[in-house]
Amino acid sequence: MAAEHVSLLPVLLIFLPLIGALLSFVFRRRAAGLGIATAVAVFVIAIALAFSLTRPQRYPVGGWGAPLGIDLVVDGLSLIMLLMSATVGLGVSLYAGGYFHARPQLARAFWPLWLGLWTALNGLFLAADIFNLYVTLELLGLSAVALAALGGSAAALGGAMRYLLVSLLGSLLYLLGVALLYHAFGSVDIALLGERASAQPVTLAALVLMTVGLILKTALFPFHFWLPPAHASASSPVSALLSALVVKASFYILLRLWLEIFEPLNPGRGVTELLGLLGALAVLWGSLQALRQTRLKLLIAYSTVAQLGYLFLGFPLAAAVGPAAWQAVIYLALSHALAKAALFMAAGNIVLFGGHDRIADLDRVVQRLPLSLAAFAIAGISLMGLPPSGGFIGKWLLLEAAIEAGQWWWVVIILIGGMLAAAYLFKVIGFAFTRAPVSHEANAVPPVMEWTALVLAVGTVLLGLWVSPLLAWLATGNPFGVGP
Amino acid sequence: MTPRGAAPWLRFSVALLLVGMFAALAWVLLGLPPRSAGLQPQVAAQMAVSGVDHPVTAVLLNFRGYDTLLEMAVLLLACLGVWSLSPAVPPTDETPGAMLAALPRQLVPLMVLMAGYLLWRGATGPGGAFQAGAVLGAAGVLLLLTGWRLPVRWQGWRLRLLLIAGVGMFVLVALAVVPASGVLLGYPLPVAGTLILLIEALAGLSIGVTLMALFLGGEPGASR
Numbered sequence: 196m197a198a199e200h201v202s203l204l205p206v207l208l209i210f211l212p213l214i215g216a217l218l219s220f221v222f223r224r225r226a227a228g229l230g231i232a233t234a235v236a237v238f239v240i241a242i243a244l245a246f247s248l249t250r251p252q253r254y255p256v257g258g259w260g261a262p263l264g265i266d267l268v269v270d271g272l273s274l275i276m277l278l279m280s281a282t283v284g285l286g287v288s289l290y291a292g293g294y295f296h297a298r299p300q301l302a303r304a305f306w307p308l309w310l311g312l313w314t315a316l317n318g319l320f321l322a323a324d325i326f327n328l329y330v331t332l333e334l335l336g337l338s339a340v341a342l343a344a345l346g347g348s349a350a351a352l353g354g355a356m357r358y359l360l361v362s363l364l365g366s367l368l369y370l371l372g373v374a375l376l377y378h379a380f381g382s383v384d385i386a387l388l389g390e391r392a393s394a395q396p397v398t399l400a401a402l403v404l405m406t407v408g409l410i411l412k413t414a415l416f417p418f419h420f421w422l423p424p425a426h427a428s429a430s431s432p433v434s435a436l437l438s439a440l441v442v443k444a445s446f447y448i449l450l451r452l453w454l455e456i457f458e459p460l461n462p463g464r465g466v467t468e469l470l471g472l473l474g475a476l477a478v479l480w481g482s483l484q485a486l487r488q489t490r491l492k493l494l495i496a497y498s499t500v501a502q503l504g505y506l507f508l509g510f511p512l513a514a515a516v517g518p519a520a521w522q523a524v525i526y527l528a529l530s531h532a533l534a535k536a537a538l539f540m541a542a543g544n545i546v547l548f549g550g551h552d553r554i555a556d557l558d559r560v561v562q563r564l565p566l567s568l569a570a571f572a573i574a575g576i577s578l579m580g581l582p583p584s585g586g587f588i589g590k591w592l593l594l595e596a597a598i599e600a601g602q603w604w605w606v607v608i609i610l611i612g613g614m615l616a617a618a619y620l621f622k623v624i625g626f627a628f629t630r631a632p633v634s635h636e637a638n639a640v641p642p643v644m645e646w647t648a649l650v651l652a653v654g655t656v657l658l659g660l661w662v663s664p665l666l667a668w669l670a671t672g673n674p675f676g677v678g679p
Numbered sequence: 680m681t682p683r684g685a686a687p688w689l690r691f692s693v694a695l696l697l698v699g700m701f702a703a704l705a706w707v708l709l710g711l712p713p714r715s716a717g718l719q720p721q722v723a724a725q726m727a728v729s730g731v732d733h734p735v736t737a738v739l740l741n742f743r744g745y746d747t748l749l750e751m752a753v754l755l756l757a758c759l760g761v762w763s764l765s766p767a768v769p770p771t772d773e774t775p776g777a778m779l780a781a782l783p784r785q786l787v788p789l790m791v792l793m794a795g796y797l798l799w800r801g802a803t804g805p806g807g808a809f810q811a812g813a814v815l816g817a818a819g820v821l822l823l824l825t826g827w828r829l830p831v832r833w834q835g836w837r838l839r840l841l842l843i844a845g846v847g848m849f850v851l852v853a854l855a856v857v858p859a860s861g862v863l864l865g866y867p868l869p870v871a872g873t874l875i876l877l878i879e880a881l882a883g884l885s886i887g888v889t890l891m892a893l894f895l896g897g898e899p900g901a902s903r
Contacts, residue, residue: 206863213752214850217843220759221836256745258865263721265745304763311756318749330749337753341760352764375707378715400707 204244205254205269208277208317211237216310226306227292233310234288237317241281245274251672253323261324261384268323268386270672272525275665276320276447279529283439283536284313286651290540291432293641294547301345301430308345312338312436319444325373326383328448332369336362336412339441343429354424361411361421365445368408372401376456389455394462402457402466405449410470412445415507416477419500423484426499427492431543434492438499439536443528446506450521453510454675467510474507475608482615486622491542491552494619495535498578501612502531508593508605515600518675523592525669526658530577530585533654537574540648541567544640554623558631564640568627570648575620577655580613585658730871732803739807740875744864748853751846751882758842758889767897775826783825790818798883802872808845808879812886819891834900842892845885849878 215233219226251270260266269277291309295302315334322328340362344355377383379398380391392398414422426437481501488494505527512520544567545560546552561568577586590609597605658665722734722742729737739747774780794811801807829838852874853864860867866874892899 203857203863210850210854213846216752217847217850220755221839221843223839254863256863257741258860258862259725259742262718263725263742265743304759307759308756308763311752311759314749314752326743327746327749330746330753334749334753334756337760338756341756341763344760345763347764377717378711381716381718396707396710400704 202244202247202252202254204240204247205252205267205321206256207240208237208244208281209267209314209321211240212310212313212317216307216314219310220307223303223306226303227295230306230310231288231292234285237313238281238285241277244269245278245668248274248668248671254321262382262387265327266323266384267321269321270674271669272447272451272674273320274671275525275529275669276443277317278668279443279532280313280316280320280440282654283435283532283651284316286536286540286647287432287435287439290435290543290644290647293644293647294430294432294543296641301347304345305342305430305432308338308342309432309436312342312441316440316444320447323385324383325376325385325388325452329366329370329373332366332412332445332448335441335444336366339437342433343425343437345433346428346430348428350424350428351430354421354426354428357421358425361418365408365411368404368411369448372405372408375401375404385451385455389459392456392460394460398457398460399462402462405452406466406470409445409449409452410473413442413449413506414500414503415470415473416480416500416504417473419477419481419503422500423493423496426496427490431492431539431546434496434543435536435539438496438539439532442499442503443532446503446528450509454521458676464511464514467514470507471511471605474504474510475605477501477504477507478608478612479504479615482612482619485619486615488619489554491545491554491557491623492539494554494623495538495542498538498616498619499531499535501616502527502535502578505590505593505609505612508597508608511602512593512596512600512605513675515602516596518673519592519599520596521675522666522669523589523596526585526592526665527589529665530589530655530658533651533658534574534577534584534586537570537648537652537655538578540644540651541571541574544644544648547644548637548640550636550638554626556631557623557626557629559629560627563637564645566645566649567640568624570645570652571620571627572624573649573652574655575616575624577652577659579616579620580609583656583659585655588659588662728868728871730866730868730875731801733801733805735805736801736807736875736879740878741864741866741871744849744853748846748849748864751849751885754886754889755842755846758892761893761896762898765897767895767899770828773826779825783821783827787818787822790814790821794818794883794887798879801879802876808882808886811879811883812890815883815887816890816894819887820894823891823894829895829899831900838888838892838899841888842885845878845882848881852878 212233215229219229254267256265256267291305295305312335315331315338319328319331319335322331340355340359343358344352375397376388380388382388411418426434429437478501481497481504485494485497485501488497506524509520509524542552544564548564577584580586580590594606594609722738726737729741731737794814797806797814798811856865857863
């Protein structure tokens with residue numbers, strides 16, 4: 196049994212939302228209050244963890260320790276992901292308090308499902324065991340699908356059904372990889388697998404199965420087909436959660452497995468170049484599709500397809516220049532989470548206000564919902580990669596890595612992606628200033644919904660200013676290993 | 680993504696891809712040693728301090744209890760997901776025939792007894808909460824199929840409390856042992872067996888009720 200005292204903070208990050216989910220399910224009249232209280236508590240604990248973490252911590256659940264028991268590990272990479280989900284989670288919770296106030300039937304389903312989703316996210320970012328990761332992935336997938344279906348429209352149900360099938364297929368491919376690795380190396384602990392795994396056919400098979408399963412769930416081109424319908428037809432707080440957080444979770448698992456198990460085995464340049472190529476195609480294809488959309492939420496969803504592409508440029512670039520590329524990728528993921536949540540919230544306000552999301556009929560939104568449009572524009576700056584914003588820092592670091600590696604073709608992709616993002620975002624902003632041919636009835640939007648969108652958008656600007664403390668947190672425990 | 684009536688070349692290439700994947704996986708599997716060392720030696724070495732005598736129960740409830748806790752949450756969320764989609768299928772007024780009415784009277788008490796036995800058996804042999812819950816769930820489904828209706832006063836918070844009882848007790852025990860042992864889910868040895876039985880009993884009950892609630896097809900008594 197463990198004698199050494201370890202902080203209970205990581206454990207609370209998993210158990211608080213779980214308890215919140217149970218309580219909000221039983222005491223459903225108080226669900227919104229319980230949900231928001233949980234969100235505030237989780238946010239405070241995540242911040243406390245950030246300031247108390249000086250070196251990586253391993254927490255042996257049950258005191259057994261790996262390989263018999265399950266360990267939780269928190270290092271710089273987990274910490275940044277936890278902070279990301281805490282910030283977006285708090286924002287979306289406050290927003291949802293306003294959004295679902297007039298829809299009590301949906302609210303009673305939303306709160307337990309969302310808090311269950313949060314449990315899964317935090318558990319996933321803290322897991323150090325590939326089977327435990329599978330369990331969190333299942334919890335995440337099921338709650339995400341149920342949330343996506345919550346809108347109840349035919350489009351939402353169809354999108355959620357396709358999402359469910361893809362999510363299950365991805366989980367099963369991942370689980371097959373887990374079984375192969377356990378059979379071959381006798382452990383499911385990531386660190387132990389990293390020590391024991393050797394380059395042989397079974398490891399390669401596990402690499403392929405798990406990578407395909409996880410990129411399906413991350414919606415990397417050409418596996419992005421399920422994302423736009425699921426994300427665009429969900430209710431707005433859910434769209435924000437799915438696009439900002441859920442797709443990052445499977446990317447995080449892929450990155451962890453890659454860094455600790457597969458990369459040291461040198462699977463060859465083919466794998467990294469292929470992932471990078473798919474990422475580049477995602478940037479181009481997602482942006483071009485976003486440009487073609489006539490519906491606001493579909494445009495934002497295709498923009499997610501494009502932005503996820505940048506994350507995969509990390510594979511070829513890290514192979515060439517080392518950890519700097521991953522720093523850039525995580526910075527982009529973090530900025531995208533805040534920016535995309537703000538965009539979907541602002542879009543939700545516009546839909547609530549005008550009753551539709553046809554881009555061409557955005558009748559003078561700028562005068563009528565100035566805060567929401569400001570949120571949209573500020574978050575857009577980060578997506579385009581203009582200073583001062585987190586998106587700018589992320590892209591700058593990524594460009595630096597590409598130039599250092601001498602791989603100019605990635606530079607071209609990053610620049611074209613930024614210009615296309617500017618094109619599709621300005622298209623929306625342009626229509627927001629003009630008078631539409633048909634005017635429509637306007638509904639009141641609760642102020643909290645406008646302000647949370649704006650605060651998250653301003654958060655992307657702060658990410659552009661607080662670079663060094665965040666990079667220092669990210670470096671805790673050197674998660675990306677030493678450079679070449 | 681393949682739409683209905685996909686082109687023959689597409690079907691052919693998908694089939695070819697799957698056959699290729701199958702062949703590659705079969706080749707990998709045939710190259711593996713037939714028996715893997717796994718963790719059996721470690722499990723065997725710690726059985727004496729696990730609080731139970733059956734290795735599967737020791738792994739599920741103690742060594743990897745955290746996984747089982749989250750799995751219970753998965754089951755609960757699945758039920759919540761189904762409930763969020765629609766209200767329950769409204770019950771019909773049809774009265775079952777003599778045979779159908781008599782059947783559950785004979786079977787259900789036996790099934791409840793069986794569930795209790797499986798639960799108790801889990802400490803020493805194959806059995807435990809999931810098996811007990813499955814039998815209990817089957818008893819519930821049988822009752823629903825033969826015309827039994829959930830009483831109205833059990834449709835509200837009482838039913839919801841039964842649904843969360845298993846994972847709720849698991850969470851409670853997981854946190855309550857922290858002051859005594861210093862770690863989450865670290866059962867102190869003298870009470871380990873009792874705590875595991877307590878968790879399993881409520882987990883079995885919740886699993887059974889959840890499976891029955893899934894069969895309702897939606898939330899009972901809810902209006903949309």
